[in-house]
Amino acid sequence: MVSAVRPDFAADAYVGQLWRVPLDGGSPRRITRGFRDTAPRLSPDGRLIGFLRATADGPSQLAVVPAAGGEPMVITDRKLGVAEFAFTPDSSRVVFTAAVPDEGRYGTWEGVPAAAEDARHITTLSFQYNGRGYTADQRTHVFVVDLPDPRDEPPVVPVGRAAKAQESAGAKASLVPEARQLTEGDFDHREPVVAAGSVIVVSARHEGRGADLRADLYRIDLATGDATLLTDPEAIGAKLAAGSPVVLWDDLWFRAVDLGPTGRDHVATNAAVWRMPVDGGPAVRLTEPAELDFAHLEADPTDGIVLAVLAERGVGVPVRFAPDGNWARLDVPRGASVNELAGAGGHAVAAVSTPASPGEAAVVGAESRLLTDFAARLCEVAAPVPTRELIATSPDGTPVHGWVVAPQGDGPHPVLLNIHGGPFAAYGPAFFDEAQVYAAAGYAVVMCNPRGSAGYGEAHGAAIRGAFGDRDMVDVLAFLDHALATVPGLDPARVGVMGGSYGGYLTAWIIAHEHRFAAAIVERGYLDPRSFVGSSDIGWFFAHSYNTDDPATMDAQSPTLLAGQVTTPTLVIHSEQDLRCPLAQAFRYYTELKLAGVDAELLVFPGENHELSRSGRPWHRRQRFDAILEWWQRHLPV
Numbered sequence: 001m002v003s004a005v006r007p008d009f010a011a012d013a014y015v016g017q018l019w020r021v022p023l024d025g026g027s028p029r030r031i032t033r034g035f036r037d038t039a040p041r042l043s044p045d046g047r048l049i050g051f052l053r054a055t056a057d058g059p060s061q062l063a064v065v066p067a068a069g070g071e072p073m074v075i076t077d078r079k080l081g082v083a084e085f086a087f088t089p090d091s092s093r094v095v096f097t098a099a100v101p102d103e104g105r106y107g108t109w110e111g112v113p114a115a116a117e118d119a120r121h122i123t124t125l126s127f128q129y130n131g132r133g134y135t136a137d138q139r140t141h142v143f144v145v146d147l148p149d150p151r152d153e154p155p156v157v158p159v160g161r162a163a164k165a166q167e168s169a170g171a172k173a174s175l176v177p178e179a180r181q182l183t184e185g186d187f188d189h190r191e192p193v194v195a196a197g198s199v200i201v202v203s204a205r206h207e208g209r210g211a212d213l214r215a216d217l218y219r220i221d222l223a224t225g226d227a228t229l230l231t232d233p234e235a236i237g238a239k240l241a242a243g244s245p246v247v248l249w250d251d252l253w254f255r256a257v258d259l260g261p262t263g264r265d266h267v268a269t270n271a272a273v274w275r276m277p278v279d280g281g282p283a284v285r286l287t288e289p290a291e292l293d294f295a296h297l298e299a300d301p302t303d304g305i306v307l308a309v310l311a312e313r314g315v316g317v318p319v320r321f322a323p324d325g326n327w328a329r330l331d332v333p334r335g336a337s338v339n340e341l342a343g344a345g346g347h348a349v350a351a352v353s354t355p356a357s358p359g360e361a362a363v364v365g366a367e368s369r370l371l372t373d374f375a376a377r378l379c380e381v382a383a384p385v386p387t388r389e390l391i392a393t394s395p396d397g398t399p400v401h402g403w404v405v406a407p408q409g410d411g412p413h414p415v416l417l418n419i420h421g422g423p424f425a426a427y428g429p430a431f432f433d434e435a436q437v438y439a440a441a442g443y444a445v446v447m448c449n450p451r452g453s454a455g456y457g458e459a460h461g462a463a464i465r466g467a468f469g470d471r472d473m474v475d476v477l478a479f480l481d482h483a484l485a486t487v488p489g490l491d492p493a494r495v496g497v498m499g500g501s502y503g504g505y506l507t508a509w510i511i512a513h514e515h516r517f518a519a520a521i522v523e524r525g526y527l528d529p530r531s532f533v534g535s536s537d538i539g540w541f542f543a544h545s546y547n548t549d550d551p552a553t554m555d556a557q558s559p560t561l562l563a564g565q566v567t568t569p570t571l572v573i574h575s576e577q578d579l580r581c582p583l584a585q586a587f588r589y590y591t592e593l594k595l596a597g598v599d600a601e602l603l604v605f606p607g608e609n610h611e612l613s614r615s616g617r618p619w620h621r622r623q624r625f626d627a628i629l630e631w632w633q634r635h636l637p638v
Helices: 160-168 376-381 433-440 458-462 471-486 502-513 539-547 551-556 560-565 583-595 618-635
Strands: 002-008 013-020 036-042 048-054 061-066 082-087 093-101 138-146 189-195 198-203 216-221 227-229 240-248 251-258 272-277 294-300 305-312 315-321 327-329 337-344 347-354 357-364 387-393 399-405 413-419 444-449 490-500 520-523 570-575 600-605
Touching: 002 036, 002 618, 036 082, 048 082, 061 082, 061 093, 082 189, 093 189, 138 189, 138 198, 189 240, 198 240, 216 240, 240 294, 240 305, 251 294, 272 294, 294 337, 305 337, 315 347, 337 357, 357 376, 387 471, 399 433, 399 471, 413 433, 413 471, 413 502, 433 444, 433 618, 444 471, 471 490, 471 502, 490 502, 490 618, 502 520, 502 560, 539 551, 560 583, 570 583, 570 618, 583 600, 600 618
Parallel strands: 013 036, 315 337, 413 444, 413 490, 490 520, 520 570, 570 600
Antiparallel strands: 002 013, 036 048, 048 061, 082 093, 093 138, 189 198, 198 216, 216 227, 240 251, 251 272, 294 305, 305 315, 315 327, 337 347, 347 357, 387 399, 399 444
């Protein structure tokens, strides 16, 4: 089973359903018809499919449907929706996580809108999160609910005499079974995985949790709700940011980043795979994080193995861990990059991106192959442009890895230098909507992974610490020059530059030092380290870690303070609800550009956050592309 979701302009939302995909080469079949059905899981006994169902005007709730087919039953009605879930081993119950709003907030009291809520009293450094808002008054807790028998009579809400009798008896009418809350307190919980009689979750419950990045694994007793810390720093010898727990027989596997003695050392830190007894005990690190960075983990109990995704050089690589901790790469369909994995009965399947599709299901390992063709309609409208891999050399000899997406035809094509965010992130060869849209409009897109990027080892990622705009700018420009000199059809006299988040930073930095570009786009930019502190959801640790604690050094890395050096026409794009790079970063940068006489424009999207270009409303995403292409057509016409 897979969930396939797409943006829909009619609904101005993301819609999708669950599909059953045969492994023998048969045609995929849609098996649900909800507005947005996601995150399918099969119960351990194989009888039920659990998934999350969202309506057009409501959050995701937990639903179950017989695996043989039938009408889904929605079994939760949480005010802020259900986040994640897992079946118990006997398939009789489901453990799930859901945000619990404080009384009087988020519509829990009729007639009290957000603007009329009580004041918030904040005492910690970490108190908000992009896309979520304030966190302390909507903590995510763990619940357990008994699964109704899908063969039973469906519940109805009593009316008239029956409702009066129920009210007199003190009973509460409900169409969903009552869930029991297992956890409480000023903690969030995520990534539940059920073991015998307990659930393993990721949470930060330690003293000082609001001033570091540590996240531990806890075992929560399903009967009592008692919590036991599993990743105790005293026992393990490290403060970890743990995640992706999976249980395989008597072992607990997970991925974790070592945060150093302060619990805040996040700069270019790779995640290693760890293993420990599920009931607690010695934890063993199985992989070396200096060079290897592991993402998603999933257990395959039928084969007794753990599957994982290795992030490497812009690609997600599937790997298989044997019980002894040794691992090996699995084959993938040509050009595929793995996002998530699952396994059962000797088969390993994955959600993958390919150069021609943003999302397909595939078999990985022996006889790897694609199982779906969800991008067929997309390819009918506009066949994806092939991606060309390049390796350039920076002036100091450092290799710079990247790609060029060039339109069909001889050219010469105007060129857009795209710079990714992060900075500890990476471009790859798989389908990228930004590059495809610009190439379809007639632009050659150049994109690379300079020093600071992920997927090339921790030393590569940490090379720009305390020196944003130094080696990273040199690498990006070296790759651009190499592409212009070696890829046929690129016009070196017509080049623009653009980027978002950290990419917005480096774009703004480059145009303050280089005046070769026809125009620039600075989007959701990280534009002034000092004012980032105290305004961004991550500002309390990010700027000090990456740009140092010294105010003068931070200012020396500020593109905003160099706005007076810019002569390049610049479009600034931002979102009103961006808590990662707050709107004030854009306001101030744009204003400084205008005061300096730069041809600058500002485009602000209401109701959107830092994820506009990836998961914003479909119409806003389309309007964003329209504005970007109009800007380039004015300053860098095809």
